[in-house]
Amino acid sequence: xxxxxVLVEHVDGAVRKSTLELLTLARxxxxxxxxxxxxxxxxxxDALAEHGASTVYTVPSGEVTEHLxxxxxxxLAQLVASAAPAAVLLPSSPDGKEVAARxxxxxxxxxxxxxxxxxxxxxxxxxxxSVFAGSYSVRARVxxxxxxxxxxxxxVAVEAAPVTATTEAVTVSLSxxxxxxxxxATTARERSGRPDLAEAAVVVTGxxxxxxxxxxxxxxxxxxxxxxxxxxxxxxxxxxPHANQVGQTGKTVSPQLYVAAGVSGAxxxxxxxxxxxxxxxxxxDGEAPIFDxxxxxxxxxxxxxxxxxxxxxxxxxx
Amino acid sequence: MRIVVCxxxxxxxxxxxxxxxxxxxxxxxxxxxxxxELDEYAVEEALKLREAGDDVEVVVLTMGxxxxxxxxxxxxxxxxxxxxxxxxxxxxxxxxxATSLVLAAAVEKIGDVDLVLTGMASxxxxxxxxxxxxxxxxxxxxxxxxxxxxxxxxxxxxxxDGDASTQTxxxxxxxxxxxxxxxxxxxxPSFKGIMSAKKKPVETWGxxxxxxxxxxVGLSAAWTTVVxxxxxxxxxxxxxVTDEGDGGTRLAAFLAEHKFV
Numbered sequence: 001x002x003x004x005x006v007l008v009e010h011v012d013g014a015v016r017k018s019t020l021e022l023l024t025l026a027r028x029x030x031x032x033x034x035x036x037x038x039x040x041x042x043x044x045x046d047a048l049a050e051h052g053a054s055t056v057y058t059v060p061s062g063e064v065t066e067h068l069x070x071x072x073x074x075x076l077a078q079l080v081a082s083a084a085p086a087a088v089l090l091p092s093s094p095d096g097k098e099v100a101a102r103x104x105x106x107x108x109x110x111x112x113x114x115x116x117x118x119x120x121x122x123x124x125x126x127x128x129x130s131v132f133a134g135s136y137s138v139r140a141r142v143x144x145x146x147x148x149x150x151x152x153x154x155x156v157a158v159e160a161a162p163v164t165a166t167t168e169a170v171t172v173s174l175s176x177x178x179x180x181x182x183x184x185a186t187t188a189r190e191r192s193g194r195p196d197l198a199e200a201a202v203v204v205t206g207x208x209x210x211x212x213x214x215x216x217x218x219x220x221x222x223x224x225x226x227x228x229x230x231x232x233x234x235x236x237x238x239x240x241p242h243a244n245q246v247g248q249t250g251k252t253v254s255p256q257l258y259v260a261a262g263v264s265g266a267x268x269x270x271x272x273x274x275x276x277x278x279x280x281x282x283x284x285d286g287e288a289p290i291f292d293x294x295x296x297x298x299x300x301x302x303x304x305x306x307x308x309x310x311x312x313x314x315x316x317x318x
Numbered sequence: 319m320r321i322v323v324c325x326x327x328x329x330x331x332x333x334x335x336x337x338x339x340x341x342x343x344x345x346x347x348x349x350x351x352x353x354x355e356l357d358e359y360a361v362e363e364a365l366k367l368r369e370a371g372d373d374v375e376v377v378v379l380t381m382g383x384x385x386x387x388x389x390x391x392x393x394x395x396x397x398x399x400x401x402x403x404x405x406x407x408x409x410x411x412x413x414x415x416a417t418s419l420v421l422a423a424a425v426e427k428i429g430d431v432d433l434v435l436t437g438m439a440s441x442x443x444x445x446x447x448x449x450x451x452x453x454x455x456x457x458x459x460x461x462x463x464x465x466x467x468x469x470x471x472x473x474x475x476x477x478x479d480g481d482a483s484t485q486t487x488x489x490x491x492x493x494x495x496x497x498x499x500x501x502x503x504x505x506x507p508s509f510k511g512i513m514s515a516k517k518k519p520v521e522t523w524g525x526x527x528x529x530x531x532x533x534x535v536g537l538s539a540a541w542t543t544v545v546x547x548x549x550x551x552x553x554x555x556x557x558x559v560t561d562e563g564d565g566g567t568r569l570a571a572f573l574a575e576h577k578f579v
Contacts, residue, residue, distance in 0.1 A: 011482055068459075068460065068461070068462070068478075068485075068487050069450060069460065069462070070453075070454070070459075070460065073454075093480075093481060094446065094462075094463050094478075094480065095480070097445065097446050097447055097450075098446070098447065098449075098450040098460070098462060099450075100447065101414070101445075101446075101447035101448075101449075101450035101451045101454070102450050102451065102453075102454045104414075104415060104447075104451070104541070105415055105418065105451045105454045105455060106454065108415075108541070109541065110413075110415075110540075110541030110542040111414065111415070111445075111447065111541070111542070112542060113445045113446070113447060114444070114445070126545065130550070131444075132335045132336075132442075133331065134550060135335070135549065135550055136336075136337070136547055136548065136549055136550060137547075137548045137549075137550055138342075138544055138546070138547050138548075139544070139545040139546040139547075139548075140542050140543060140544050140545060141542065141543055141545055142541060142542050143540070143541060143542060143543050144541040145541065177457050177458075177459075180458070180459035180489055180490070180493075181459035181460055181461050181487055181488070181489040181493075182487065182488050182489070183485050183486070183487050184475075184486045184487070184488050185485065185486040186483050186484070186485050186486075187483055187484045187485075188482065188483045189481075189482055189483055189484065196481070198481070202578065224573070224578060224579070242465075242479060242500055243479065243481070248331075248441065248444070249356065249438065249439075249498065249499045256578070257573070257576075257578050267331050267332060268331070271331075271444075274550075278576060278578075279553075279556075280569065280572070280573075282565070282569070286558070286560070291558055292553075293553055294553075294556040294558065295553075295556040295557075296556050296557050296558075296559075296569070296572045297556060297557070297558035297559070298558075298559055298560075298561050298565040298566075298568065298569055299558060299559070299560045299561060300560065300561025300565040301561065304561065304565065304566065305561055305565040305566045305569060306566065307566065308564075308565065308566025308567060308569075308570075309565075309566035309567070309569040309570045309573075310566075311566070312566060312567050312569075312570035312571075313570050313573065313574075313579050316570065316574055316579050317579065
């Protein structure tokens with residue numbers, strides 16, 4: 001069975017959930033082979049093998065991580081040439097999409113971004129995407145080269161499938177063009193202690209209706225163990241960091257539960273959350289377009305509704 | 319110094335967007351188009367660099383059907399110096415690799431381009447891949463998703479905000495940069511800008527002018543194919559209640575009923 005390359009996302013060796021989702025999908029297409037860029041592979045290899053990666057290609061970080069995107073694309077192109085995989089799966093992050101873009105051009109291969117599902121149909125890798133702010137579902141196939149697919153977080157439930165992994169060290173030789181954009185500094189973002197926005201099962205987002213006070217949004221989010229998001233209006237007003245923005249120019253989220261508090265629901269916002277499983281809104285304006293999407297809505301003041309709900313949830317949880 | 323800003327004319331996201339039959343390409347005729355909102359940030363950044371620098375020329379570049387000239391005009395009204403519109407029937411239905419092929423050829427033909435600027439994504443395809451593809455084809459360093467950009471002599475430096483960290487990325491010119499909506503506040507065209515735009519030069523090129531083989535672009539050359547397009551079923555109307563002092567309790571009850579508590 002042909003290999004399916006999966007580009008691993010990890011933070012200091014801790015493999016991200018999105019990678020485990022990619023491995024789960026890769027098993028439908030062939031034999032998962034993880035590509036791990038990093039120097040201390042140990043713990044990561046265990047997690048990858050636990051989820052079906054029978055091969056782990058290890059790539060020393062050095063030059064690869066000191067430069068933006070292009071070196072990783074060259075490493076993958078090298079592996080596409082040597083392993084002739086059935087497909088390459090990458091995370092739909094900015095880095096993942098740009099690596100995929102360069103890899104596609106380099107290997108003359110078709111590329112699908114932001115897939116929410118990948119399966120084998122009539123022997124062909126077939127993807128599903130949600131487009132035009134979630135108003136259409138598109139199924140597509142790659143017709144040239146090696147299918148390269150970036151997949152959104154939360155597209156599939158992670159399933160373990162333990163195997164014994166063989167690690168294979170990759171010798172990297174980079175072109176001068178690949179090392180022309182140097183990363184000169186990296187500042188880690190402050191951790192909020194809450195779940196990662198793109199991967200969270202529950203997301204609570206605050207908008208213009210917060211008037212800059214996110215306390216009720218955060219308190220309510222914490223009662224559910226949720227990630228906190230912010231609408232573009234709230235971010236533009238400087239009320240919440242851009243890293244938390246949900247919408248067209250921020251994160252696209254697809255959680256089990258999405259709660260929009262004081263968010264009107266402009267098309268740019270809907271583009272980022274419309275595929276959420278259950279949608280709840282709290283807004284003073286009963287005419288707000290967000291109410292067209294909801295499974296449950298409360299027309300009311302978020303400063304009254306959210307604290308009461310958080311208290312009731314706390315009480316129910318004892 | 320010459321800056322080329324790549325821009326795209328897209329269907330208005332506020333309108334009911336859709337596909338054309340039977341080839342499942344984006345409907346660019348039945349829906350009003352406009353300059354992709356995210357490209358305005360790239361045009362603005364180029365204009366700021368011109369204002370801050372000496373002898374900086376800003377050229378906007380687009381490819382697309384006749385209507386795409388509107389996007390060029392809007393950029394000229396904002397203040398760009400000249401425009402190039404690649405317009406050729408054979409381009410219709412091009413995928414991202416073909417788009418980057420045509421744009422790369424046009425950048426080469428414009429010539430002596432120190433910096434290529436783009437938006438972070440188009441508002442129709444939203445792939446965010448053309449900038450990286452263009453850099454790959456041009457053999458230029460890419461400094462992309464810039465929320466801050468500075469030029470110092472022949473060096474471009476950007477701030478790239480990622481999920482877990484913020485990076486500073488540096489490259490020597492000639493380079494390619496894409497900018498996010500965090501980088502600036504795009505200006506509105508002034509009355510003077512609108513009037514003077516009418517006199518600014520716009521060149522229209524076909525594939526033959528670029529030496530691009532028509533069989534390498536367009537729908538038939540796309541490296542992906544659409545199998546099916548399905549409108550998303552409308553969400554069934556949910557329950558909306560008005561808070562009468564018990565809104566929070568009812569919300570919690572809904573969440574408990576659906577096993578979120």
